[in-house]
Amino acid sequence: MAAPSFGLSARSTLAVLERGLTLYRRLWRASVFGSFVLPVLFLVSIGIGVGGHIGQVGGVSYLAWIVPGVMASTAFQMAVGECTYPILGDFKWTRGFHAMRATPVGVGDMVCGHLLYILIRVEIAVVVFLGVTALFGTLHSPWALVTPLVCALVTLAVAAPTMAFAASIDHDSYFALLFRFVMIPATLFSGVFFPVGQLPGPVRPLAYVSPLWHGVELNRAATLGAAPPWPAAAHLGYLLAFTAAGMAWALHAFGRRLQD
Amino acid sequence: MVTTWIAARISPGRVGAVIGRNVGALRSGPAYWLVLVSGFFEPLLYLLSIGVGVGALVGELPVGGRSLDYATFVAPAMLAVSAMSGALAETTYNFFFKMKYSKTFEAVLATPVRPLEVALGELGWAMVRGSVYTALFLVVMVALGLTSPLGALAAFPATVLVGLAFGAIGMAVSTLMRGWQDFDLMSTGQFALFLFSGTFSPVTDYPAPLQVLVQLTPLYHAVELVRAPAIGQAGWGLLPHILYLLAMMAVGLLFAARRLRRTLTV
Numbered sequence: 074m075a076a077p078s079f080g081l082s083a084r085s086t087l088a089v090l091e092r093g094l095t096l097y098r099r100l101w102r103a104s105v106f107g108s109f110v111l112p113v114l115f116l117v118s119i120g121i122g123v124g125g126h127i128g129q130v131g132g133v134s135y136l137a138w139i140v141p142g143v144m145a146s147t148a149f150q151m152a153v154g155e156c157t158y159p160i161l162g163d164f165k166w167t168r169g170f171h172a173m174r175a176t177p178v179g180v181g182d183m184v185c186g187h188l189l190y191i192l193i194r195v196e197i198a199v200v201v202f203l204g205v206t207a208l209f210g211t212l213h214s215p216w217a218l219v220t221p222l223v224c225a226l227v228t229l230a231v232a233a234p235t236m237a238f239a240a241s242i243d244h245d246s247y248f249a250l251l252f253r254f255v256m257i258p259a260t261l262f263s264g265v266f267f268p269v270g271q272l273p274g275p276v277r278p279l280a281y282v283s284p285l286w287h288g289v290e291l292n293r294a295a296t297l298g299a300a301p302p303w304p305a306a307a308h309l310g311y312l313l314a315f316t317a318a319g320m321a322w323a324l325h326a327f328g329r330r331l332q333d
Numbered sequence: 334m335v336t337t338w339i340a341a342r343i344s345p346g347r348v349g350a351v352i353g354r355n356v357g358a359l360r361s362g363p364a365y366w367l368v369l370v371s372g373f374f375e376p377l378l379y380l381l382s383i384g385v386g387v388g389a390l391v392g393e394l395p396v397g398g399r400s401l402d403y404a405t406f407v408a409p410a411m412l413a414v415s416a417m418s419g420a421l422a423e424t425t426y427n428f429f430f431k432m433k434y435s436k437t438f439e440a441v442l443a444t445p446v447r448p449l450e451v452a453l454g455e456l457g458w459a460m461v462r463g464s465v466y467t468a469l470f471l472v473v474m475v476a477l478g479l480t481s482p483l484g485a486l487a488a489f490p491a492t493v494l495v496g497l498a499f500g501a502i503g504m505a506v507s508t509l510m511r512g513w514q515d516f517d518l519m520s521t522g523q524f525a526l527f528l529f530s531g532t533f534s535p536v537t538d539y540p541a542p543l544q545v546l547v548q549l550t551p552l553y554h555a556v557e558l559v560r561a562p563a564i565g566q567a568g569w570g571l572l573p574h575i576l577y578l579l580a581m582m583a584v585g586l587l588f589a590a591r592r593l594r595r596t597l598t599v
Contacts, residue, residue, distance in 0.1 A: 100514060106521050114528055122534035126403075127390045135390070249368040253375055261382035271389055 079328065080179025089178060089186020090193075092169075097194070108198040112147050113205055116140065119266070120209075130268070133297060137211040141220065141292035142265035144202055148195045148224040149285045152232040153256050155191045157248045160239035164330055171331065180327045184236065184320065191232050192225055199224045214298025223295065226312045227288035233319025240326035259283045264290065284315050343453065347446045351454020352461070354441070372422070373466045376415035377473060380408055383533065384479075396535060397566055408479040409488065409563035410532035412470050413555040416492040418523070419463030420500035425519065428455055429507045432597075439597055448598070449590035452504055456586065459500040460493065467492040480563045487562035495555040498578035501585025502551070508592035526552040551581055 097104075116136065124135035131138060163169035173183055199221045206212060238251065262272065262279070263286040269277060280286045287308040294301035301308055359366070388403035396406060431437035441451055471485040471492075480488065506519060529539075530552035536544050547553050554574040561567045 104517065107517060111521065111524060114525055118528035119533060122538045123387060123391065125538055126392075126394060126534060127387075130390060246368050250371060253371045257375060258378055261378050262386075266382060267386035267390055271386055 078179040079181055079324065080177070081181030081185065082177075082179070085176075085178040085182035086186045086189065089173065089182050090189045093187060093190030094193070097190075104194075108147070108151060108194070109201050112143055112198075112202055115143055116206070116209070131297075133213065134211070136209065137213065137297070138293070139266060140206045140209070140211045141296045142263075142289045144199060144206070144220060145224060145227055145285060145288040145292045146260050146263070146265050147198060147202060148227045148288070149231055149260065150256070151195050151198060152191055152228045153235050153251075155194065156187075156232045156235035157239050157251065158245065160187070160236050161242065161245055161248075164240060165243075170327070174331050180324055180331065183327055184233075184323045187236065188229060188232055192228055195224060195228045196221055212296050214296060216295040216298055219295050220292045223288055223291045226309070226316070227284055230284040230288075230312045230315040230319065233316055233323050235319075237319060237322035237326040240323065240330045259285050264293075284312055287311050342447065343450055347450045348454045348457060350444075351441065351446060351451055352458045354437075355455070355458040369462070372419060372462075373415075373469050375418075376411045376466075376470055379414075380404070380411045380473075383407055384411070394535070396564070401564065404477070405479050405564060406560075407533065408474050408477075409560035410530075410556045412467060412474070412488065412492060412563070413495055413552065413559040414527055414532060415470055416463055416467050416495040416559070417499040417526075417552060417555060419466045420459045420496040421503040421523065423459035423462055424455060424500045424503035425507050425510075425516065428504055429510055429516075432507065432593075433510075438593060442593070442597055447590075448593040449586070451593055452501075452586050452590045455504060456497065456500045459503075460496050463496040463500070464489075464493060467496070474563070481565065484563045484565055487567060488559050491559045491562060494575065494578050494582075495559065498551065498555070498581040498585070501582045501589065503585070504589035505585040505592070508589055508596070526550055531556050551577070554578060 116139070120136035120139055124139075127135040129135070164171075170183055178186075203212075203217065203220060207217075235251075239248075242248075262276075263269070263283045264280065265285070269280045269286060272280060287303075290301045290303070291305065291308050293299075294305070359369070384404035384407040388407065391403040393400040394403055394406050395401075438451055442448065446454075468489065471480070471489060474480045475482055475485050510516065510519075529543075529547050530536075530550060531547065532552075536547050536553065539547065554577045558571055558574040558578065561571055
């Protein structure tokens with residue numbers, strides 16, 4: 074069959090988004106629990122339990138300190154989750170992308186439509202989470218209002234390359250490796266739970282590579298009203314560059330996969 | 334009487350054949366070995382991040398009348414969690430797939446193997462797999478000075494019991510699953526247990542009603558049972574935890590066998 078078109082049009086992209094939302098209507102009950110309740114349970118368990126033994130970090134309560142980190146990592150986890158099995162599944166098991174190829178929808182529409190769908194889901198979760206944490210009294214600055222934008226950027230930076238990875242593999246057991254060697258270490262060592270400065274010098278640059286770290290620091294600067302460790306433009310630039318590279322990879326991987 | 338009842342129903346050879354089938358199936362997927370081995374890294378990463386990273390913020394923690402280094406407190410809990418999730422990984426996702434999609438158990442039950450033997454064999458295999466992780470984890474704990482070699486030897490059988498109890502319950506739950514979406518609920522429940530079972534901070538940190546609730550859930554008993562020998566505080570007080578986990582295992586196994594018989598044999 075001919076190579077799939079790389080087209081990108083607003084109408085086709087929105088059609089892909091609509092498909093995602095329609096499918097989500099069947100699943101939302103189970104996911105509400107995961108995306109809203111878990112982060113809150115997390116705050117209660119770690120923030121209050123462990124936080125009670127810690128006291129203050131960087132001049133604020135431990136709970137206030139981890140809230141922006143947990144928020145960014147929620148976006149991170151959702152982005153990875155929505156770009157692994159659902160993407161591979163649409164290539165391999167349900168062949169949803171092959172069905173789209175038979176319509177005017179191009180590869181660009183598929184990638185952008187799916188990204189939009191994830192963005193909507195992440196933003197709903199983040200805004201609810203922000204409201205809950207405001208009730209805990211952990212937001213110290215009106216800049217907290219920009220955290221949904223930071224989370225959107227983290228989502229794009231992570232979702233694009235994860236989609237590309239999912240489109241490039243043949244067997245879902247590679248996801249277990251992605252989770253164990255990339256996602257979990259990134260979550261645990263990106264300054265969500267303890268300052269990256271505590272990491273031994275040689276491994277610290279690994280945290281700087283992780284898009285999550287940049288999101289965490291921007292979020293934290295926003296909710297606490299402090300300056301981030303790097304200039305904000307540097308953090309933002311890194312996330313944007315990561316997104317652009319991920320998108321390019323995703324377009325390439327989708328195009329190749331759909332040639333069969 | 335119980336032994337004759339069991340002997341009349343179970344043949345070690347047939348249980349062994351179910352385990353053997355799993356060993357043979359290991360070669361089926363690409364990267365399967367790597368996935369299997371990498372399962373060990375997950376609790377280790379948690380230990381390094383929470384135990385060592387957050388531990389540096391916490392300092393010492395008062396536990397049972399003495400002051401414990403935070404990593405020493407958290408490590409045995411991570412070990413118990415690892416025993417739980419190792420066993421569950423095999424007896425939920427894999428078990429469900431074998432039951433519903435690959436029809437493995439229908440094939441197995443077409444031979445002289447009986448439902449209870451299938452359940453025992455699957456649990457046995459989950460144990461082999463989980464025990465490799467926990468043994469490696471204990472070696473790391475000894476190397477980092479988080480427990481003594483003797484404490485590690487004493488904690489190992491505790492982790493085996495934890496794996497058996499959760500593995501059996503996992504199988505029972507899998508026989509009730511309607512589809513993959515139900516697993517989301519299960520993993521959410523598993524994560525909630527992980528957060529509130531005295532893993533990251535002593536249960537006494539919580540308000541009294543929540544403490545009682547936590548003490549009813551299974552992972553709490555698993556964590557207590559593994560932590561005590563690891564920090565050198567084992568005693569008769571552990572008996573209720575042991576009985577709780579044994580009961581879980583028995584109920585899980587019998588229920589799973591019953592459901593397999595009902596749904597897969599005519």
